[in-house]
Structures are given as structure tokens and as C-alpha cells.
Amino acid sequence: MSKFLPFFTDRDVPYTVAARPDTGLYSAKLGIWLFLASEVMLFGGLFSAYIFLRLGAEPGYWPKGLLNVPVGTLNTAVLIGSSVTVVFAWASLKMREFMKYRFYMAITILCGIFFLCVKLTYEWPAKFDHFGVFIKQSSAAKYEEFLGNDFLKEKNEEPRWEVTGHILRAPKGSPYGAVAEHNAEHFSHGAGHGLHLPGGEGDYVIQLDAINAKPNSEDNLRPAFWPRPLSSKTAVIRAEDVESASTFVPRHSTYFATYFLITGLHGLHVLGGLVVFLYLWLPFKGGATLYKSNPEHLANRVEIAGLFWHFVDLVWIFVFPIFYLL
Amino acid sequence: MMISHDNTLPSDANAASHVAASVGKYKVLFYGLLALTVLTVGVSYVHFGSNFWNFVVGMLIATLKAGLVSAIFMHLLGEKLTIWRFLIFTGVFVTGLFLLTLLAHKDPIPGTAHSSHSAKGNWHVAESISSPEKNSVSTGSAH
Amino acid sequence: MLNKLMGIVPNASEHGLPVEHMLEICHWVMLMLFLGWGTFFLYTIIRFRESKHPKADYYGVTGHVSSHAEFVVVLVEAALLLGLAFPLWGKRVLDIPPEQGEVMRVRAIAEQYAWNFHYAGADGKFGSQSSSLVSPSNPLGLDPSSVEGKDDVVSKNELHVVVQKPIVLEISSKDVIHALAIPHMRVAQDAIPGSKVPLWFRPIRSGKFEIVCGQLCGAGHYAMRSHLVVEKQDEFDTFAKELSDLQHPSASSK
Amino acid sequence: MSTIDSTVRHNQGLAGAHDDHHHHELGFWQKYVFSTDHKVIGVQYGVTGLTFLFFGFLLMLVMRWQLANPGDAVPLVGGALRGLFGPVVMTDAGALTSSGYNVFGAMHGTIMVFFGVVPLAVGGFGNFVVPLQIGAPDMAFPKLNMFSYWCFFISGVVMLGSFFVPGSAAKSGWTAYPPLAGMADFENGHLWLNGQTIWLLAMVFNITASLLGSINFIATIIQLRAPGLTWMRLPFFVWAQFVTAFLLVLAFPPLEAAGFMQLTDRVLGTCFFMPTGLVVGQSVAQSWSGGGSPILWQHLFWFLAHPEVYVLILPAIGIVAEIVANNTRKPLYGYKAMVYALFGLGFLSFIVWAHHMYMTGMGARVATFFQITTVMISVPSVVLLTSLLISLWGGSIRFNMPMLFATAFLPMFGIGGLTGIPLAFNAVDLYLHDTYYVIAHFHYVVAPGTIFALFAGVYHWYPKVTGRKMSEGLGRLHFWGSLITINGVFFPMFLQGMAGVHRRWYDGGVTYEQLIKPVIHWNMFMTVSAGLLALFQLPFILNFFTSLRFGQKVGRNPWEATTLDWDTPTPPPHGNFDKPVEVFRGPYEYSVPGATADFVPQTHRA
Numbered sequence A: 001m002s003k004f005l006p007f008f009t010d011r012d013v014p015y016t017v018a019a020r021p022d023t024g025l026y027s028a029k030l031g032i033w034l035f036l037a038s039e040v041m042l043f044g045g046l047f048s049a050y051i052f053l054r055l056g057a058e059p060g061y062w063p064k065g066l067l068n069v070p071v072g073t074l075n076t077a078v079l080i081g082s083s084v085t086v087v088f089a090w091a092s093l094k095m096r097e098f099m100k101y102r103f104y105m106a107i108t109i110l111c112g113i114f115f116l117c118v119k120l121t122y123e124w125p126a127k128f129d130h131f132g133v134f135i136k137q138s139s140a141a142k143y144e145e146f147l148g149n150d151f152l153k154e155k156n157e158e159p160r161w162e163v164t165g166h167i168l169r170a171p172k173g174s175p176y177g178a179v180a181e182h183n184a185e186h187f188s189h190g191a192g193h194g195l196h197l198p199g200g201e202g203d204y205v206i207q208l209d210a211i212n213a214k215p216n217s218e219d220n221l222r223p224a225f226w227p228r229p230l231s232s233k234t235a236v237i238r239a240e241d242v243e244s245a246s247t248f249v250p251r252h253s254t255y256f257a258t259y260f261l262i263t264g265l266h267g268l269h270v271l272g273g274l275v276v277f278l279y280l281w282l283p284f285k286g287g288a289t290l291y292k293s294n295p296e297h298l299a300n301r302v303e304i305a306g307l308f309w310h311f312v313d314l315v316w317i318f319v320f321p322i323f324y325l326l
Numbered sequence B: 001m002m003i004s005h006d007n008t009l010p011s012d013a014n015a016a017s018h019v020a021a022s023v024g025k026y027k028v029l030f031y032g033l034l035a036l037t038v039l040t041v042g043v044s045y046v047h048f049g050s051n052f053w054n055f056v057v058g059m060l061i062a063t064l065k066a067g068l069v070s071a072i073f074m075h076l077l078g079e080k081l082t083i084w085r086f087l088i089f090t091g092v093f094v095t096g097l098f099l100l101t102l103l104a105h106k107d108p109i110p111g112t113a114h115s116s117h118s119a120k121g122n123w124h125v126a127e128s129i130s131s132p133e134k135n136s137v138s139t140g141s142a143h
Numbered sequence C: 001m002l003n004k005l006m007g008i009v010p011n012a013s014e015h016g017l018p019v020e021h022m023l024e025i026c027h028w029v030m031l032m033l034f035l036g037w038g039t040f041f042l043y044t045i046i047r048f049r050e051s052k053h054p055k056a057d058y059y060g061v062t063g064h065v066s067s068h069a070e071f072v073v074v075l076v077e078a079a080l081l082l083g084l085a086f087p088l089w090g091k092r093v094l095d096i097p098p099e100q101g102e103v104m105r106v107r108a109i110a111e112q113y114a115w116n117f118h119y120a121g122a123d124g125k126f127g128s129q130s131s132s133l134v135s136p137s138n139p140l141g142l143d144p145s146s147v148e149g150k151d152d153v154v155s156k157n158e159l160h161v162v163v164q165k166p167i168v169l170e171i172s173s174k175d176v177i178h179a180l181a182i183p184h185m186r187v188a189q190d191a192i193p194g195s196k197v198p199l200w201f202r203p204i205r206s207g208k209f210e211i212v213c214g215q216l217c218g219a220g221h222y223a224m225r226s227h228l229v230v231e232k233q234d235e236f237d238t239f240a241k242e243l244s245d246l247q248h249p250s251a252s253s254k
Numbered sequence D: 001m002s003t004i005d006s007t008v009r010h011n012q013g014l015a016g017a018h019d020d021h022h023h024h025e026l027g028f029w030q031k032y033v034f035s036t037d038h039k040v041i042g043v044q045y046g047v048t049g050l051t052f053l054f055f056g057f058l059l060m061l062v063m064r065w066q067l068a069n070p071g072d073a074v075p076l077v078g079g080a081l082r083g084l085f086g087p088v089v090m091t092d093a094g095a096l097t098s099s100g101y102n103v104f105g106a107m108h109g110t111i112m113v114f115f116g117v118v119p120l121a122v123g124g125f126g127n128f129v130v131p132l133q134i135g136a137p138d139m140a141f142p143k144l145n146m147f148s149y150w151c152f153f154i155s156g157v158v159m160l161g162s163f164f165v166p167g168s169a170a171k172s173g174w175t176a177y178p179p180l181a182g183m184a185d186f187e188n189g190h191l192w193l194n195g196q197t198i199w200l201l202a203m204v205f206n207i208t209a210s211l212l213g214s215i216n217f218i219a220t221i222i223q224l225r226a227p228g229l230t231w232m233r234l235p236f237f238v239w240a241q242f243v244t245a246f247l248l249v250l251a252f253p254p255l256e257a258a259g260f261m262q263l264t265d266r267v268l269g270t271c272f273f274m275p276t277g278l279v280v281g282q283s284v285a286q287s288w289s290g291g292g293s294p295i296l297w298q299h300l301f302w303f304l305a306h307p308e309v310y311v312l313i314l315p316a317i318g319i320v321a322e323i324v325a326n327n328t329r330k331p332l333y334g335y336k337a338m339v340y341a342l343f344g345l346g347f348l349s350f351i352v353w354a355h356h357m358y359m360t361g362m363g364a365r366v367a368t369f370f371q372i373t374t375v376m377i378s379v380p381s382v383v384l385l386t387s388l389l390i391s392l393w394g395g396s397i398r399f400n401m402p403m404l405f406a407t408a409f410l411p412m413f414g415i416g417g418l419t420g421i422p423l424a425f426n427a428v429d430l431y432l433h434d435t436y437y438v439i440a441h442f443h444y445v446v447a448p449g450t451i452f453a454l455f456a457g458v459y460h461w462y463p464k465v466t467g468r469k470m471s472e473g474l475g476r477l478h479f480w481g482s483l484i485t486i487n488g489v490f491f492p493m494f495l496q497g498m499a500g501v502h503r504r505w506y507d508g509g510v511t512y513e514q515l516i517k518p519v520i521h522w523n524m525f526m527t528v529s530a531g532l533l534a535l536f537q538l539p540f541i542l543n544f545f546t547s548l549r550f551g552q553k554v555g556r557n558p559w560e561a562t563t564l565d566w567d568t569p570t571p572p573p574h575g576n577f578d579k580p581v582e583v584f585r586g587p588y589e590y591s592v593p594g595a596t597a598d599f600v601p602q603t604h605r606a
């Protein structure tokens, strides 16, 4: 098994560990940088899609302040932290302090796991139970009470076409029926049994986000740092006024499409980094055990894995502002 | 001059002490990056006149952070010329990709229009962006 | 002349002449380069074949012939670009004739696998459309209640225009990307869903020409043919009236 | 002293001084199948690539039959094809359907480019030859190399497998433009098991394989050059592979990104490329939220696909350069200028992509930019070709098999390249876009251009790989037959293109008979030529296999060449060299005045 894992190096070839004198590099270092160059182009392609779609989005179709900023900030800090610990791990190896290496590497791995857990157990699932309904522009006036477009116009802000929150009732035959039922149960909880939802069979009933509950409030003009709780107000939207509606899944809008694709791909990179780190941390032949026979080789491996990790961090440094803040 | 190719030795004899000296630097950078993160968040709540400028400021800080990470954590400062060379090309090409697609987006044939949600009922466009005569172009379902 | 030799279809539009001209020049340049290079090539491989020239010359060509040749190529290309290519494209996209005067505007809306040509009618204004009205018999979803649309007519797969009168086509598509290409008019433009792009030309010859769908659009792509009919004003008026009578029977009975 | 020392160490594959696993005999699987030896991998890539080329050609033969005889059953094999490809592609009578035509067209393009030429030219020749020419024991990352091949292999199997899913393989062109591609192939209700989705998945594997391979090439060339082999002493082929690898590393990822986006558009219902208000089947598609841009795909696709065409041509030029120098028995003319031209070409190829998009409605500024760069890029091409041409002057030209193909390459590429120039001017491209003129342009560069160069390479390095030469007699039959018939296939396309025949026409233009009457008869001529071209490949295939056993046995250096690849035992053993390698001179020291032989190997001490 371990014979196949370290694709990055092989023993029959020179300069796997020591640097070639005229370039000053060992091969894997060059290799990883080339790989990172291609990664730059990969994410470059995705970011150019972001730019293209965002600029192409009409006023009111690119949401701002939807994501949970404190959580995002925390995750940013965690990734930065792991970037530091991975350099420490490498430095410890260079100084031949093996236990320290294990320690710092362990922290790095934990940070990575934490990051992924936050993504997968909180951030993404939170999207999946949020619901948004884009109202047809021709019908928007009917829902002025939730959209507040007159107010926004007065303030010279982009219009709002979407009503968001938790769905309590979906039109018959809609794929969101089950989610709606589940939410409705939750909604009525405490309010006694047999709560009557407004509206009829063919309507969307949404328990509103604060922003739609009070669209004319100055507070809601700017995104807030702490996410605002759901209101207890509901809105009824008739199916014929709906342009498109779904939970906050990739298909919901170009915003969520880019969000999920970029963070998803980034998440996969984190996962990949973690696998490599674990390999280098556990007593595999090409992993921590290598320390006994060739500590410098292990240090090199940690260095290139670390370079990859820093790059993943670096991508996040851009992802965070463009999706959470701007 | 005898060139060492021994794979068990560090390529550079005084590497260890060199590394030890940098550890402090990494710590400082860690706090610096945290501070910059806080700054990014903070600044995003300041209104710089238009969203565009907020974007510029946000991206500047992000670029600074990215620069620090790559320069110091990734040892790009002091990295070999070979690597710099192709990274510069990479930089030029992504920038090209961004700028040129952007330019293409921003420079259509005059009179071109794009479909809008206001006219989603209408597979093509209602209002033409820069057509000299608007009246000949139908407006969307708002009618 | 080279164009003719290569069997280009005859030109029928005003701007087609310079386009053709440029193509001709390109081909001459290419031919000269190819003949020059080719002569050198043939001469060389014959003269320096092993049996004739058993001992190779280490130094070969020492002068700067190649730089001169390359320099000439650069010059010619620069001349083509600056002298012909840029002005031509500029005229294509920047000098779209304004509405005033003798211009006809027609919308060309592609679908799998047909072209719909939508004329604004006598008032020169397009009526409104709505998706809810789209049906096989009303592929454009024209709104019958729209005042501007009262006199609009739609023709399928046949575009009628008036000879010598500039025409601006507003090209778009309902489903996938198609392309409207009229070889005789030396024009082509992709029909991109979600965009509407203007394309103009001035036909200078009457006749019936073929319109090609120039972009793969599915299984029926090869057969998505329509026609451009260039005719005199009165012929066009008859055509428009006939269509109008057909599509607005009530209006004509008045 | 120091150089000798480093030479010795370099060649000992010294790395594993402490190595616990000494070279034990490898089993069959590790030696020939999951091998990490660059030579085995090169052969694997090469043979797979050739097979795909042949397969791509067979697809095209069926299409060409259809073009000349619209609606007629394919002779002899029609029934078998119906059985193999199913009712979407073939009618019961054994004729191609219009969907089938699109399937074959898309797959012909995809397979030829991504599964035929690139694997053969880069994966095959690059892998086998580059480490030998730079005096390296292997690639820098042998396991990565193996991984690259198997990744490619999987992509090939997946791509071929897509013929057999319901609805058959991708049918939206090799360019896969959305919304057509985005909406294609859902008729059967399978979200994943359909042609276009599988095309995307296969492409992701293919791209990954290319990326891994090209990273390996770059690292190898930078790190493993033998002592004394300075940059300007590199054989030109190595330079060509070096630049090619950079094109792949930097241009492919944006297409991979775009591939992911089209994939999510298809399976998750996102709208990266779906604009607002699309009408499907006479009503607005409510299931899409819209907001995407079909043009975005085209930018990302051509950002790769333009550099990709140079990926197709640069290794070919590299091969031709090697063979020309070797068989004119003199150094290349303007070696340095050629190297700079390579870099110029590489650089410019990243900023010309929108010349494929002139019809998408671009404004004057963008058009100006892309026209200028496109015209500029022809200059380094002219430098390369002119240098090769002038290199012939003063030579003592041996017209053996490799040289015949290499010689024919020059004017053929010339025709293809020159006809690229009118396409570069967008006012003219208005007329020529998407006609057979374009088809002719690029086939002249890829078929009698690249493919001929690849044939030349096969004849040239076959002795090194197998220890035997290929037969000259069969070779000449192959060469003259192919040269004549391939021009018979592609030259009339210029005439058809000028007369307005557009590409991707299932019926060969019968619908537009009125427009293209004067040239429609060429279809038959071209199809017959293509059929004969196929027949003339048979001697090659025969030659390829029989020479394994019956070819004339050769020693280390049958072509009396100077570069390091000919300084190894034939065939080269594991580790490649049987003596320390050190380089003392440039790559093409042929007919050096005063030397005894007419070639001085690079390892020859001054």
C-alpha cells in the first residue's frame, strides 16, 4: 500500500531529497509548485466565472450578507492557524524535534477537521433548510409588504425580488412538500396543536427571515455581523407569482451555484490535504516512520504538503470576502 | 568544489539554525493575518461610496494576506528563480483570463441586449442597453 | 479572381465587396508565400538530395534571408490588419445605421429548427410578447392585445427585405445557440439565447438567397434552412399585406 | 574532477544509497502493465494513442460515407454498426441517423484531439524520448507517470463506454457549447448515465492525466538534465515538449473548471451557462433559475482549446526538427531563434482564444485585440517553419521513411497555417466561419501536418524501442498513398468552404443544394479519397506489427544521430544508460568540418 501512496517521489531518480545544485531545488518542490500553478488556473477559471456571473446579475439577483459571518471568520482563523502550525511542524522536523513535529501536525489535522465539520455539519445544512422564492417582477407590487422596494428605491438601493425563510407549505406536487411539513411541525411547536397556516393548497407559505419581515427597517439595509434570527411572521405567495423557488441549493441562483462549487472544490482540497497529513503523521513507511531513516526526506514531504495546504488557505482568503462579505 | 548529492543530508548545512530563527517570524505573521482578517470583516461594514469600492478594498486586503502567506509561509521570498519564472507567467495568464473575459463581457456590439428577469416570459430582452432608438424595441411583460 | 477560381458565391451586399476584396488579397498573399516557399523547398530537396550532394555543409545558409522573409510577412499582415480588417469590423459594429431614414428592423428569433422573422409593421414598433402565450401556433408569444403589435407580422423561415435598403436584424434565440449566416450577403451572427445582437447589411441585388444555420443546434441542424428574399419595395409591401391579412383578419376587414 | 564525480553519481541513480529494496526482478504486471518505467509508459501511451487515432478515423469513415451518400446504408458493416451502436445512431437499415452523425462528429473531434494526438505526441513520444534525450534514468516522478497513464486509460474507457449508454455518446460537438450540451441527452431520464455527462466525466479524468503528465515533464527537464547538458544544448524536441507541457499545465485547468460547471448544470440544475428565460419545447423553462451565460463556457473552452491546438503542433514540429537535422546531416538553421519562437508561440497562444468567437457579437475593442494577437502568433510559426525549410539548404538529404514524412509535413503545415490567416481577420471570418474552409484549415495542420509528423516519429524511434527497423517498402507505399489521398480529402474542402458549405451537416448539403450545387459533387471525391486513405494505412499497421519480428535488426545508433537517445543500448534497459553520461556539445553536430565521421555525438569529448 505505502508503496503506491507517495506518488510525489521515487527512489530511483536523483534529486528526490537533495537539491540539484544549479536549480537549488529538489524535484518534488518544483513539482508541487507546478501543480499549484495549475491550481491557480483552476480556481482562476472559477473566479472568472464568479466575476462574469456577478457582473451579469441584474440588480436584486445577487444576495449580500446571506452567509454567517462570525462562523466564516472563525473558519478563516482556523485555517490561518493551521497554516502556522504546519510551518511549525516542518520547522520542528528541520530542527530534528520529532515529538514537536507530531504535536504541531496533530493540531494542523484537527484544525482541518474542524474546518470541514463546520462546513458540513453547520454551514451547508443551514442552506439546505433555508428557502427562497423569487417573485416575478410583474407581481412584485403585490408583495411590497415583504420586499420593501419603494423604501429601497428611496434609499437608492438595489431592489429585492426574493422572499426567504423557512418553508411551511409548498404547493401540491412541489418537491419541497416534505421539508415544508417538517418545518410546519416545528413552527407550530409550542403554539399548540392544530395551528392553522394561512393560504391555500397552491401557495407557498414562508416563515420569514428578518429582512423580509421588516423590509422597511433601516437596520436591514446593511448586512449584519451577527445573523438575524428568523421572525415568526409568515408570508403567503401564490404559485403564479413565483419566478423560481427552491431551498438554498446550487440550483437556487447563480450566487449559490458559484458558492457551492467553489467552496465544495475548496473543501475537497482540504480533505485531500488532510489525507496527506494523516499519512505523514501516522507511522507509515513513507510517513512518520521515514524520520528514522531519512529525516530530511520526511521534512521535504511535509514541506510540499505544507505548500499545498498554504495554497488551500490562500484560496480561502479570497473565498471568504467574496462570498461572505462583499 | 565537491557537490553533495547525498540524500540524507540537508541541502544546506546551516538550515536548522536558519529555520529556528524564522519561527518567531511565523508567529508574528500569524497574529498579523488574524488582525487582517478582522480588518477585512470590519471594513466590509464600512460603506465606501459604492459596492465597487468596497470590493476593491476587500480584494486589496485579501491580496495583501495572500501575498504574506505565499511570501513567508510558502517561502516565496528567497525561492529559486526557476519557480518565480513560471509563477509570473501563471500570474500573467490568470490576469489575462480575468481581464479579457471581462473586456469581452463589457464590449459587445453596440445595441446588444441581454435577457432579464423582468422579461422572463420573454426569451429575449426587453430594454436594449445602448440602442439609439428605444421605442422600436419592445419592452417586456411589464406592458 | 482567386475567389472566383475557388468558387466563392456571388456577392449581393454592399459591404460584401470590401470583404471579398480582402479575402482576395489574403489569398494572393498566401499563394505568393506558398509559391515562394514551395519553389525554394522543391529546389532544395532536389538539389541537396544525398545522391547529388553527398557531403552536407555544416554552415548551410549564413545570411539573414529568413529574417527578411519574416519581416515581409509581418509587414503584409500589419498592412492587412490596419488597412482592411479594423476598418471593416468597425463599419460592421460601430456604424449600425440609425432608425431614421430608410432602415428596416426585423427580429430574427431562432428555435430548434426554424427561424422566426418578426416585423414591426407600419408603425415601426414591435408589440409586446409574453411567455404564457407561447404555443405552437404562436411561437413568439405575441400579445394580441398590444397596440403596437396590432400590425406586427411574423414569417417563418422566410425573410423579406427591400433591395438597397439597409436592414438591421436583431438576432436572438429561444433555446440553444444557432447562427444566422447568409453567404451571399457576407454576414453571419450567432443567435445566442439570452442575448439579442444586431447585425446589419444592405442588399444590392434582388433575388432569393439561402440562409444557413451556422451553429450546431441539434439533430435537425443540417436542415434548418430558410430564405432571404430581396425584392422591390412594392413587392415587399404586397408580401407584408398578405401576411398581415392572414395574421390580422379582423384589421383587414375594416 | 568535480564534474566527473557528479556525472558518476548522477548516473548511479544514486538517490537510494540507503535503499532497502534493491532491484529485484519485477513481475509481469509491474514490468509491463503497472510499470513506472518511462519507456514502458511511453509505449503504452503511444499504442493507446495510435489505436484511438485509428478508431477516430473509422468513425469519420462512416460519416464520410454518409456525406457522400446521404441516407444510404453503410456498406458491409451497416448491420454490425446497428447492432453495436444501437438505434439512436444507426437506422435499422444500417444508415447513420442525424443524431448518430452528431455523435460520431463530436466523438471524432474529441477522440482525435484528446485521446489520439495528445497521448501519442506528448504521452508517447514525450515519455519515451525526453528522458533519453536529456540523459536521465527516468522521469522525475515515475509513479506519478504511471498514475497519469492509468488515469488517461480510465478516461478512454469511460469515453468509449459512453457509446453504450441509453441515447448514445455526446452529440454536441467537441466544443460542447451550452445550452445545447447542457440540455442534451436527458430524453432517457438518466441523470448520470447519458452521453454528455459521461463526456464531461471522461474529460475530467483526461485533463487530470494531462496535468500530472505535464508537471512531470517540466520537472524532469528542469531537474534531470545530464551534466553538461545546458539549456541551449537541448535537442529541439525537448524544448518543444517543455513548452507544450506548460501549455497543458496552465490552459487545461480552466476547462476543467468549466467542465465542473457544466456538470453541475446538468446534474444539479445550476445555471452557470443557462441564461434567463430559456424556452424549451414551446414554453419558458421554469425549472431553471437562469442568470447564466452561454458565452462564459466559450471563453473557458477556447482558453484551453486554442493553446491545445499548439499542443497538437509543437511536439510535431519537435519531431520534424529532430528528423530534419538527422537526415540533412547538418545542424538546424537558427536553433536559438526557433527556441525563442517556441516561447513566443507559447505565450501568445494564451491570448488569442476569442478568434474562435468572432460570431458571438463582440465589439470593436475586443475584436481589435484578438485580431492583433492572432496575427502576431503567425509570426513565430513562420519563424519555425522558415528555419526548418532553410535547414534543408546545403544538406545531404537522406530520404528514408522518417524524412519522407517530415519533408511532406513542411508544405502541408504551410497550407494549413497560411489558411489560418484569413480566418484571423474577423470581417473575412464572417464569411468563412464554420464552413469547410475552417475544417480544411485545421485538418491540414493536424492531419497531413501533425499526423504525418507522428508517423515520421514512429518510423524514426521504432528501432530504438524495438531494436528493429520498419520496412522501407511498406513504408513507401504508406507514405505516397497517404500523401496523395489525404490531399484528396482535404483540399476540396477549401473549395466547398468558399462556396458556402457549412460544417456539421448530416446530409452533406443536400438541403442547401441550391446554394452549393457547384461543389456538392466533391463529397464523393473526398469520401473515396478518405476510403483510399484508410486502405493505405493497412501497410502501416502491417508494418508496425510484422517489423516487431521481421524488421532489420539494428544497433545503438542506426540513424547515426548525435543526441543522447541514440547513445543508449537498443532497446534501452531499466535506468537507460550503460555508462556515465556527460554532454560536451550542442545537439546537432553533423558534418562538423574536420571531424572524421559526419556526426559527433553530444557525449563526445571535445
Ligand code: HEA
Pocket (backbone or CB within 6 Å): C033, C034, C037, C038, C041, D175, D309, D310, D312, D313, D355, D356, D374, D375, D377, D378, D379, D381, D382, D385, D386, D389, D410, D411, D412, D413, D414, D415, D416, D417, D418, D420, D421, D423, D424, D425, D429, D432, D433, D434, D438, D441, D442, D445, D446, D450
Ligand atoms: C494544430 C492545430 C492548429 C494550428 C497550428 C493552427 C494555427 C492557426 N490557426 Fe487554427 N484552428 C485549429 C487548429 C490549428 N490552428 C482548429 C482545430 C480550429 C477549429 C476548431 C473548431 O472550431 O472546431 C481552428 C480554427 C481557427 C480559427 C477560427 C475559425 C473559425 O472558427 O471561424 C482561426 C481564426 O483566427 C484560426 C487561426 C489560426 C492561425 C492564425 C494560425 C497560425 O498559428 C498559423 C501560422 C502558420 C503559418 C502562417 C504558416 C507558416 C509557414 C509557412 C508559410 C511555410 C510554408 C512552407 C512550405 C510551402 C514548404 N484557426
Ligand code: HEA
Pocket (backbone or CB within 6 Å): D047, D050, D051, D053, D054, D057, D060, D064, D105, D106, D108, D109, D110, D112, D113, D117, D172, D173, D174, D175, D312, D439, D443, D446, D447, D448, D451, D486, D489, D502, D503, D504, D505, D506, D530, D537, D540, D541, D544
Ligand atoms: C487531431 C485532430 C484530428 C485529426 C487527426 C482528424 C483527422 C481526420 N478528420 Fe477530422 N475533425 C477534428 C479533428 C481531427 N480530425 C475535429 C476537432 C473536428 C470537429 C468536430 C466537431 O465538429 O465537433 C473534425 C471534423 C471533421 C470533419 C467535419 C465533420 C462535420 O463538420 O460534419 C471531417 C469531414 O470530412 C473530418 C475528416 C477527417 C479525416 C478524413 C481525417 C483523416 O485525416 C484521418 C486520418 C487518420 C489517420 C491517418 C490515422 C490513422 C491511424 C493509424 C493508421 C494507426 C494505426 C494503429 C496502430 C498501428 C495501432 N473531420
Ligand code: CUA
Pocket (backbone or CB within 6 Å): C110, C111, C112, C113, C177, C178, C179, C213, C214, C215, C216, C217, C218, C220, C221, C222, C224
Ligand atoms: Cu440551428 Cu443549427
Ligand SMILES: [Cu+2]
Pocket (backbone or CB within 6 Å): D305, D306, D309, D352, D353, D355, D356
Ligand atoms: Cu485558435
